[in-house]
Amino acid sequence: MSVVPQPTVTLDDRFARELSEMAVPWQADEAPDPRLLVLNVPLAAELGLDSKSLRTTQGSRLLTGTFLPPGATPVAQAYSGHQFGGFSPRLGDGRALLLGEIADPAGGIHDLHLKGSGRTPFARGGDGLAAVGPMLREYLISEAMHALGIPTTRALAVVATGRQVRRETLLPGAVLARVAGSHLRVGSFQFAQTTGDVGLIRRLADHALARHYPDAAHSEHPYLALFEAVMAAQAALVAQWMLVGFVHGVMNTDNMTISGETIDYGPCAFMDEFNPAAVYSSIDESGRYAYANQPVVAEWNLARLAEALLPLIHDDQEKAVALATDALGGFRRLYGDAWTTGMKAKLGLAGNPDDSLQSLIDDLLALLQADRVDYTSFFRSLAAAARGDTDPVRIQCDDAVGVDAWLHRWRALGPDATALDRVNPAYIPRNHLVEEALAAATDGDLMPFERLLEAVTSPYDERPGMERYAAAAPEDFGAYRTFCGT
């Protein structure tokens, strides 16, 4: 008789213990017929989890929160947030649970978290659920981001629950098991701020320092150092989004992490043609979260974090404001430096001095915008041009004279062709492919999802037979729209 392995995992409850005012102990809903749709075997291994046992029925129960290891204390986390600029004092995990913290074999600490696990006391009017399509979407795009080297929450698994979810139609329900450095958000600090309890803000800040920025904890002004560390992490993160053409879509303060990981893949999208005004979210009517606005919004959100930290920065409020304002003044330089360094790498010119490059970069972006060139394909084709074959670049541009002049200037600087292929991805989760894969998965066919996942999780390694994953959207795909709260 074969022995069925039992999933074993040790979950700490440090957040629940240290910040009980922000943690409501709660249970996941029972899933009537749990079925594992996708398991991230490499991530499970990194966490020291046994994939075989996660594939069992008990494993699916663990991944939907209905089988709990001894000592686990699942909680819904409280947070507030500015949503499209308006403040909501009480948001929190309405359909999510923090199962606890896992220590990986190397000693790193990660949250194990569920999304779509049932209503919690923060659910307000929501049903607490999530559908298969949007949870697979988060899995696919977060894993693509990770493969692109961009800090992000990770996806461990998606389990179909066997429960129907009512959206515009009835859809199959699912739970996403998500892994993150933590789920501390700017909105977590805003929640602590709304309580008026400076002791709570301090405990939260100490928790964040210990978890993410231990060096800052030992500095002379640890809370100002915490703010500066988050600011640096977010400046670097948003620069990376911009460099790959990623539009987050809902940069509310509750969707911005303290760790500097990308979180919440609800309405995000990758840009096809280069367009600074690109907006995909159906509810972002004013373009607040448009592509080019993302650094501006990040800075605005960081100002909200600074406000929440003021009582810790200095006892004298005026002095606290002056110190925080001064610190926030560093954001633009941090962001600009990260972006410029990244853009130089995308041009194969990592070693070149900055001064000669600014106009080269500006002229390129103007050309891409005017000719509505596919952003990802253009940069990918630069490696061939650096090797002498400029046709793949030239055929993408209407302005033949303009592109030839630009290529001439660029090639004179000696771009490094090999480096280009390591920086500019061939495969990103293109919107038309994502929609195709999710529609098939919702109808029960996971093959297109698996193929696309395979492409985008090795984004730089161009493979024969995968040409359609590198190609721009067909003309008839039309304008792309995405949705929140799915």
Ligand SMILES: Nc1ncnc2c1ncn2[C@@H]1O[C@H](COP(=O)(O)OP(=O)(O)OP(=O)(O)O)[C@@H](O)[C@H]1O
């Ligand atoms: N179906 C739902 N039922 C209950 N609450 C919901 C539902 N959808 C969203 N919410 C809540 O609405 C708020 C904003 O949702 P948002 O779409 O930003 O987050 P999310 O996608 O649910 O989760 P996360 O930010 O953890 O990825 C959050 O408090 C979230 O928990």
Ligand SMILES: [Mg+2]
């Ligand atoms: Mg969210």
